[in-house]
Amino acid sequence: xxxxxxxxxxxxxxxxxxxxxxxxxxxxxxxxxxxxxxxxxxxxxxxxxxxxxxxxxxxxxxxxxxxxxxxxxxxxxxxxxxxxxxxxxxxxxxxxxxxxxxxxxxxxxxxxxxxxxxxxxxxxxxxxx
Numbered sequence: 001x002x003x004x005x006x007x008x009x010x011x012x013x014x015x016x017x018x019x020x021x022x023x024x025x026x027x028x029x030x031x032x033x034x035x036x037x038x039x040x041x042x043x044x045x046x047x048x049x050x051x052x053x054x055x056x057x058x059x060x061x062x063x064x065x066x067x068x069x070x071x072x073x074x075x076x077x078x079x080x081x082x083x084x085x086x087x088x089x090x091x092x093x094x095x096x097x098x099x100x101x102x103x104x105x106x107x108x109x110x111x112x113x114x115x116x117x118x119x120x121x122x123x124x125x126x127x128x129x
Contacts (some may be wrong), residue, residue: 004034005060006041011053014038018051099127
């Protein structure tokens, strides 16, 4: 998903265009933004019957600081290649950890980077061997 944050200049334009009576679609088209982005921005920062750009910028800065304080990454997290099946390595029984019996398998996957290709490598190893 591609998106971009609204800049302070765009926030000032939104405030000016709203005061001129422009509708959200016209503002979005002029700023080359999606109308839903403009709608959320106005709804999020509409106070006392007005959209004020400086208040919107303050709210944006506070939200970013809160995200950092809670340890949330501002970049999207990788979601590919995660399997929620089977048991974790930590949850292995003593029998499996000691590698005394045959029939216990371990698997791992490697997924190439997004840019170069969509290749995937899987390895399966029997724990006894």
